[in-house]
Amino acid sequence: MTIKKPKKTEKKTPSHKKKAGDAPGTGRVPDRDFQEIFDNAGIASVVIGLDLSIVHANSKFVEISGYALSDLEGKMRWTDFVVPEDLEKLGIYHTGLTKPGGWAPVQYSLTFTGRGGNKRDISIVTSLVPSTRNVVISLVDITARKKFETMLRINEERYRTLVSTISTGVFRTTCDHPGRFVWANPAFLAIFGIKSLGELLKCHMAELYTVPSDRDRIIADLRKDGFAKNSLIRARKIDSTPLVVSLTSQVKKNAEGAIEWIDGTVEDITDLVQAKSQFWELMAAATSYGIITTDKEGVITAFNAGAEGMLGYQSDELTGRVTPLVILTETEIAARTRKLADELGRSVIGFEIFSVQALTSGSDDREWTCIKKDGTSLSVSMNVTPLKDTGGSVVGYLFVIQEITAKKRVEESFRVASLQMSGVIYNLPDATFAIDREGKVIAWNRAIEELTGVKAMEILGQGNYAYAVPFYGNRRPMLVDLVFSEDRKIEGWDYTGIERSRNSLSAETSSMKPQGRTLIMRGVAAPIYDKAGEIAGVIESLLDVTTTRRREHAIRDTLSRYQAILDYTGAATAIIEQDSTISYINPEFEKITGYVKEEVEDRKKWMDFVIPEDVDRMRLYQGRVAQMNSPSTGEFRFIRWDGQVRNGYVTLALIPDMKKFVFSILDITDKIQAEDACLRANKKLNFFNAITRHEILNHLTVLKGNLELTLAHGTDEATRVTLEKELAASNAIQAQIMFTRDYQDIGLQPPEWQDVGMAIHRGCAGLRLGEVRVEADIQGVGIFADKLLERVFFHLVDNGVRYGEKITRIRFSCNESFEELLITCEDDGVGIPPGAKEKIFNHLFFRNVGLDMYLSREILSLTGITIRETGTFGKGALFEIRVPKGAYRFTGSH
Numbered sequence: 001m002t003i004k005k006p007k008k009t010e011k012k013t014p015s016h017k018k019k020a021g022d023a024p025g026t027g028r029v030p031d032r033d034f035q036e037i038f039d040n041a042g043i044a045s046v047v048i049g050l051d052l053s054i055v056h057a058n059s060k061f062v063e064i065s066g067y068a069l070s071d072l073e074g075k076m077r078w079t080d081f082v083v084p085e086d087l088e089k090l091g092i093y094h095t096g097l098t099k100p101g102g103w104a105p106v107q108y109s110l111t112f113t114g115r116g117g118n119k120r121d122i123s124i125v126t127s128l129v130p131s132t133r134n135v136v137i138s139l140v141d142i143t144a145r146k147k148f149e150t151m152l153r154i155n156e157e158r159y160r161t162l163v164s165t166i167s168t169g170v171f172r173t174t175c176d177h178p179g180r181f182v183w184a185n186p187a188f189l190a191i192f193g194i195k196s197l198g199e200l201l202k203c204h205m206a207e208l209y210t211v212p213s214d215r216d217r218i219i220a221d222l223r224k225d226g227f228a229k230n231s232l233i234r235a236r237k238i239d240s241t242p243l244v245v246s247l248t249s250q251v252k253k254n255a256e257g258a259i260e261w262i263d264g265t266v267e268d269i270t271d272l273v274q275a276k277s278q279f280w281e282l283m284a285a286a287t288s289y290g291i292i293t294t295d296k297e298g299v300i301t302a303f304n305a306g307a308e309g310m311l312g313y314q315s316d317e318l319t320g321r322v323t324p325l326v327i328l329t330e331t332e333i334a335a336r337t338r339k340l341a342d343e344l345g346r347s348v349i350g351f352e353i354f355s356v357q358a359l360t361s362g363s364d365d366r367e368w369t370c371i372k373k374d375g376t377s378l379s380v381s382m383n384v385t386p387l388k389d390t391g392g393s394v395v396g397y398l399f400v401i402q403e404i405t406a407k408k409r410v411e412e413s414f415r416v417a418s419l420q421m422s423g424v425i426y427n428l429p430d431a432t433f434a435i436d437r438e439g440k441v442i443a444w445n446r447a448i449e450e451l452t453g454v455k456a457m458e459i460l461g462q463g464n465y466a467y468a469v470p471f472y473g474n475r476r477p478m479l480v481d482l483v484f485s486e487d488r489k490i491e492g493w494d495y496t497g498i499e500r501s502r503n504s505l506s507a508e509t510s511s512m513k514p515q516g517r518t519l520i521m522r523g524v525a526a527p528i529y530d531k532a533g534e535i536a537g538v539i540e541s542l543l544d545v546t547t548t549r550r551r552e553h554a555i556r557d558t559l560s561r562y563q564a565i566l567d568y569t570g571a572a573t574a575i576i577e578q579d580s581t582i583s584y585i586n587p588e589f590e591k592i593t594g595y596v597k598e599e600v601e602d603r604k605k606w607m608d609f610v611i612p613e614d615v616d617r618m619r620l621y622q623g624r625v626a627q628m629n630s631p632s633t634g635e636f637r638f639i640r641w642d643g644q645v646r647n648g649y650v651t652l653a654l655i656p657d658m659k660k661f662v663f664s665i666l667d668i669t670d671k672i673q674a675e676d677a678c679l680r681a682n683k684k685l686n687f688f689n690a691i692t693r694h695e696i697l698n699h700l701t702v703l704k705g706n707l708e709l710t711l712a713h714g715t716d717e718a719t720r721v722t723l724e725k726e727l728a729a730s731n732a733i734q735a736q737i738m739f740t741r742d743y744q745d746i747g748l749q750p751p752e753w754q755d756v757g758m759a760i761h762r763g764c765a766g767l768r769l770g771e772v773r774v775e776a777d778i779q780g781v782g783i784f785a786d787k788l789l790e791r792v793f794f795h796l797v798d799n800g801v802r803y804g805e806k807i808t809r810i811r812f813s814c815n816e817s818f819e820e821l822l823i824t825c826e827d828d829g830v831g832i833p834p835g836a837k838e839k840i841f842n843h844l845f846f847r848n849v850g851l852d853m854y855l856s857r858e859i860l861s862l863t864g865i866t867i868r869e870t871g872t873f874g875k876g877a878l879f880e881i882r883v884p885k886g887a888y889r890f891t892g893s894h
Helices: 031-039 059-065 084-098 145-164 186-191 197-199 212-225 270-285 305-311 332-346 352-361 404-414 419-425 446-452 466-472 489-494 548-567 585-592 611-629 669-712 717-743 756-764 789-803 852-860
Strands: 045-046 054-057 107-115 118-130 135-141 169-173 181-184 229-238 242-253 259-268 290-295 300-303 365-372 377-388 394-403 430-437 441-444 495-502 502-510 521-529 535-544 573-575 580-584 632-639 645-655 660-667 754-755 773-776 781-785 809-817 822-825 864-867 878-884 887-888
Touching: 045 059, 054 059, 059 135, 059 489, 084 107, 084 118, 084 135, 118 145, 118 394, 145 352, 169 186, 181 197, 186 197, 197 809, 212 229, 212 242, 212 259, 242 270, 290 305, 305 377, 305 394, 332 352, 352 377, 352 394, 352 789, 352 809, 430 446, 441 466, 446 535, 535 756, 585 660, 611 632, 611 645, 645 669, 669 717, 754 756, 756 781, 756 789, 756 809, 781 822, 789 809, 789 822, 852 864
Parallel strands: 773 809
Antiparallel strands: 045 054, 045 135, 107 118, 118 135, 169 181, 169 259, 229 242, 242 259, 290 300, 290 394, 365 377, 377 394, 430 441, 430 535, 495 502, 502 521, 521 535, 573 580, 573 660, 632 645, 645 660, 754 781, 781 887, 809 822, 822 878, 864 878
């Protein structure tokens, strides 16, 4: 919001056009109107003084700052909301703006930080308040725009550098022989060892081909089809070093259809070709694993020596003839086919029992029973993965087969010990393994495979502490080896937090580094017994507690820092655990309760300090705070060590991520006693006032009676006028005294929730309405107001009936909008003149109704409710009663 400076030559406003309340001779908007415009502006705004202190802030600024208005005005500085990097700029611009003859930009941006450290980019507009050195600052959040601009800049930079940084070589040449270079990116230069673009322009494309016929073939394809894709080319660097590249190119033709140039990409696949060569060498050398490759239809294309030795077939007996289904049992093939069909909801045919899972998950790893050439069976673990070309298309499948007959025998032994590898252990969510009495691994579940990167097939059956290597990098005892050891020995192997429960052992260590990650692990180990009750082995489960321990450490650090603060805070403060036990109290808590730390901490529950009558209410209070996760306040009575009952004002809040509560008490006993004493004094004064008022009214009655008798007997004209004035004065005195009787209790009793419809009904009950109809279309709406609320509605209706002149109807209604409740009282009388809309609330003005409306406004203001008149003169009066959020509620349909 920018406030413009007033011009030196001020245009005069005719007196008949000035608004009521304008400062005489100024012709400008009154301060209260400026205040209302400022407070209700749709943009966050703040007024700061010369020393950068906050003079005034509107509701939008309160919202983005995160502070209450009472915390901002006169207490905080504008610099409290600006990041350190922008303070120097802010100081220069502020000095330039406020210094006579100085200069500063009207609009600039900086980083704003609100409560809790939340930062946002803002654009601010500054302007001096006329006739002051205060500055109005308006703020616009441009965080989203900044992010968008940054993204645009980053994407633009990426686009500009894409061609120059891409690892694939990009080039352009002419189509003629030998092919002159027009341009190439840095990756192309690097692939062929060319130092610069200038050096490239001296070369020809034909020079880079090892076999000239390869270029002739590419040119022929381009002339025929317009493109050549993924062509394998034997090439050479500029220094004649041999290369193998994959070349993709296409032609660019002119309007006449003639080829202008050739655009292409080159990828160095020398390492890939060498890797394929090494793969086939590995196929031949890998004799402990069976390796089989197939085409995408499943026909075997390679069958290594390991597979030959394992299954008894020669490569040429199966290669190009059959699929791997030939080496499996018909029973297992049928079972797998049925299972997949049920899962997919369709029929599964032949080789699909391998390919479906491999294509979906990237691999298919399961156990099978193979039939060797001689008819004997063999237990194997078979891993199937798809083979893809450089374009990502599947061209075949790779089968890696490992014999697990020995592992099966171990599992059978383990089954006798009442534990199945493929059942409970393998599917446990925690990393779990087991060893037999000889220390050999007999179980290694899926979770521990993921934790260590070691597959079960690689470690099952191994002993000599092989299971420790993935965790520690060397062979050493783990918790499974220490189940029956003394605690001192266990601690010697870097375990802490040792706990025992029956025959299980639990401990923690921070020495493990699975896959290079330093983790804090908690292990639980227990012996396994066979049917005879003998120990068959030991099982251990591991749980990663790194995050939990770090969070606990951070919480302890936080509590330590805040404890130092709480020790010196003025409020009695305690920290309450989840079970309501008090774990900490500060010195102020000791002072107001009379207990010392040793008597309270970890010994007493906070309900021990609450009197029995308030216990149920405070338990509900604690439950509501825990459920809503927001602090709450209230009053209760607490008990000191000597049995004295005191009044307290409590604040209870949940500490984030800790499931603990912070409990603060202010002793308000003296305040309550002072309020009670004041209430008793007021009651005595009211009693005295009632007696005095009664005596005065008695004497007034005698006085009025004598004046009326004298008038009735007849007198001369001068005496009659004097007597009538005396009688009018007596009536006025009597009305004022009766008024004090009606309103002597205003604010004496605390406000309470009142039904609006019922209050209107009670207020109109004793009125003489004549032909006037009162409508109250309000049901189930309650407001928090003084007990004299019904008198407000009484005066609204009474004044309308008496002064509305042509009035026939008075209507009450209400609406909720903009987080407030609007109650309206509208009539069809003559209304209120424009110049008197505010003055009717002045007790010295307007048809003797000012006192009624003045006290009506006072009654409402006790709970923050406002009233004003906004009707159109000649069409009727319209009173608007605005009830703030929190001071109204709905108890039924509305």
